[in-house]
Amino acid sequence: MSKLRPIDRSSFEPPYAQVARGMRERIVNGEYRAGDRLPSEAELCALYGVSRMTVRRAVTLLTQDGVVYTENGRGTFVRAPELGAATFDLASLRRLVDDAATTVKIIEARIVPPSPRVCRKLAVDDESYVVAIKRVLSSAGEPVFYHSEYLVFDPRRPLVEAEYGVTALRDLLANAGKSGFKYGRLRLDASTLTETEASYLAEEPGVSAWVIEHLFYDFENRPVSWGRFIGRSDRLDLSTTVGVPDVGNGAGG
Amino acid sequence: MSKLRPIDRSSFEPPYAQVARGMRERIVNGEYRAGDRLPSEAELCALYGVSRMTVRRAVTLLTQDGVVYTENGRGTFVRAPELGAATFDLASLRRLVDDAATTVKIIEARIVPPSPRVCRKLAVDDESYVVAIKRVLSSAGEPVFYHSEYLVFDPRRPLVEAEYGVTALRDLLANAGKSGFKYGRLRLDASTLTETEASYLAEEPGVSAWVIEHLFYDFENRPVSWGRFIGRSDRLDLSTTVGVPDVGNGAGG
DNA sequence: ATTCGATACCTGTCTAGACAGCTATGGAGA
DNA sequence: TCTCCATAGCTGTCTAGACAGGTATCGAAT
Known part of the structure; x- marks a missing residue:
């Protein structure tokens, strides 16, 4: 799990964004790789010292960005990059x-x-x-x-x-x-x-x-x-x- | 506000999805049009008989679909369709x-x-x-x-x-x-x-x-x-x- | 007439807890 | 050995309430 920068309550960046950024950084660093299971929501609560809804909001953010996906009853996993998942805008x-x-x-x-x-x-x-x-x-x-x-x-x-x-x-x-x-x-x-x-x-x-x-x-x-x-x-x-x-x-x- | 189909608690469709669908239908019907302000979250809570987090989840869904947008301190509004907002996928x-x-x-x-x-x-x-x-x-x-x-x-x-x-x-x-x-x-x-x-x-x-x-x-x-x-x-x-x-x-x- | 502050209303964020339903595991019984 | 079930852990969902901060309004003081 390595050392963990805790949530800065005085920051303008709200806790859910800080948690999302933290998780994202760990994926970028290669600490978690495609297919790996992330800590469960309860574990993330303890890790970052926030409530479960806040953790879920962070996870939802990463899900929407296509970075992770969740499986009911199993956990949250790092999504592999897919060419077919690309979207283009104008x-x-x-x-x-x-x-x-x-x-x-x-x-x-x-x-x-x-x-x-x-x-x-x-x-x-x-x-x-x-x-x-x-x-x-x-x-x-x-x-x-x-x-x-x-x-x-x-x-x-x-x-x-x-x-x-x-x-x-x-x-x-x-x-x-x-x-x-x-x-x-x-x-x-x-x-x-x-x-x-x-x-x-x-x-x-x-x-x-x-x-x-x-x-x-x-x-x-x-x-x-x-x-x-x-x-x-x-x-x-x-x-x-x-x-x-x-x-x-x-x-x- | 017209008559309102209440939430069906026995449905497989969770309350937040029912609320989102209800709001969406009202926009499709033209009851609310581009630029119109929707009822406030508190009003929607009373209307549908759900908690505010549930209403917010519905609103968030519609926001992500580009159907509505929110302005802090003002309310939630119907978004006008934009050619430039289109996204394409593979x-x-x-x-x-x-x-x-x-x-x-x-x-x-x-x-x-x-x-x-x-x-x-x-x-x-x-x-x-x-x-x-x-x-x-x-x-x-x-x-x-x-x-x-x-x-x-x-x-x-x-x-x-x-x-x-x-x-x-x-x-x-x-x-x-x-x-x-x-x-x-x-x-x-x-x-x-x-x-x-x-x-x-x-x-x-x-x-x-x-x-x-x-x-x-x-x-x-x-x-x-x-x-x-x-x-x-x-x-x-x-x-x-x-x-x-x-x-x-x-x-x- | 203008400025300023109180106020009401709105969305944004967070908490602590609860229950449901799904999944994997391991042990009891056949 | 195999089957089945209890169980523990996980995500999914909802609640009721709280506080922060942005926005519009209206009245009082200038």
Whole structure:
């Protein structure tokens, strides 16, 4: 068990976080390895001098981070890193849109009859109309993403100008739902630039690219917005970590 | 507040899950919308007839699912769905490898001097040797992913045959770490098939494809394995949901 | 009109104890 | 030798209460 740094009650870091950090450090140090059983919760209580709920909170934290797992009636064990357990997020896209140096240029914004594909995606008939918006996101003057979006056109609720600009896009990424969306389905895909897309992005056609397709629904579960971002593959960073790296542990939740 | 289905103490579903499900349903129904304040924890205690820790557990569940957020001193609020908050996982790759109908064919497995690129990735000098393994994953007889991997060659620990087969790959995806990995860094990329890759996958060169690059480290933080999966873009499903869809809510965690 | 402090309400954290259900072990009985 | 059961230890869950610290409000004093 080796020596143990006790809980610092005067620290700003609450006891449960200190316990979690302590356990994490021991795993990083290799004191406990994949498959090893950790001390039981009762033992950890005694070790750190905290109540069981506090220990459990620490263990729960590590469980959520994929560092350990528990088996009812058996104990808590160190989880082996798994490639298949990796998750990726759109943090880099978020950074791009949040960046003050990012600008959005409206290429097109008009009311059009929907193509068969858009009809299918938005579940509207070809007699109705949709709002087609095409944008180019630029970072430091350089075009980065091409975005096309189709909104169900509701004559009773005329779309305001603001719907087209940077704000709307920021809301989509960081605050959709105020716009009346209940939920959305997203799909990530690998593709290549068409000639049109390439021209807007100042690239060669055929260059490999990311596609982020999004479909948002309203509170009646009807699709209201379908669209896709496309941008050169190196414009979106999708990297992550499995297991317990030494630095940037991301603890303290 | 409307009528409320009370907690069923005889159910297999524990009270905290019932409370979470109840709150979730009210959000799905639109009773609470993005930005709305939910009843305070004390009110929820009275409403459901459970203790505050139980209510908090339910709220924590919803917070982790990105359904609500809390503000200290103010209350709990419904979170708006955000495109930028989406996360993607490798569930479809996992399914592929777990599938009994998936086979792995070793194309190559030998000890070679490393290329400059491999030298850099594995942090070894060009005097040392690495084990190069190239595999093709097939599902129902059809080639799906091409996998190349480079392992640091340690003469003291000769690699066993098992290291090359299906088991090794399954371990990489679902149980790495028993192999002595402490953690790994992954990167997802969009690319196109080279001529060699296309020939193994029975495809045309230039077809858009996924690349999953992985770099695993041992307990001394030295890289020990670098490799990449590549496969046609429609072979890997990266879709996800933001907000609270009606079905497949994924509650009960 | 402005500032400041008391106050009420909220979430964040911790405790000590209780019971349920699962798992492994070892001993008694067949 | 084998089977079965009691038991001990483990995680899972819940309770009732406590205190800390953040937030908004409203009234008193300036």
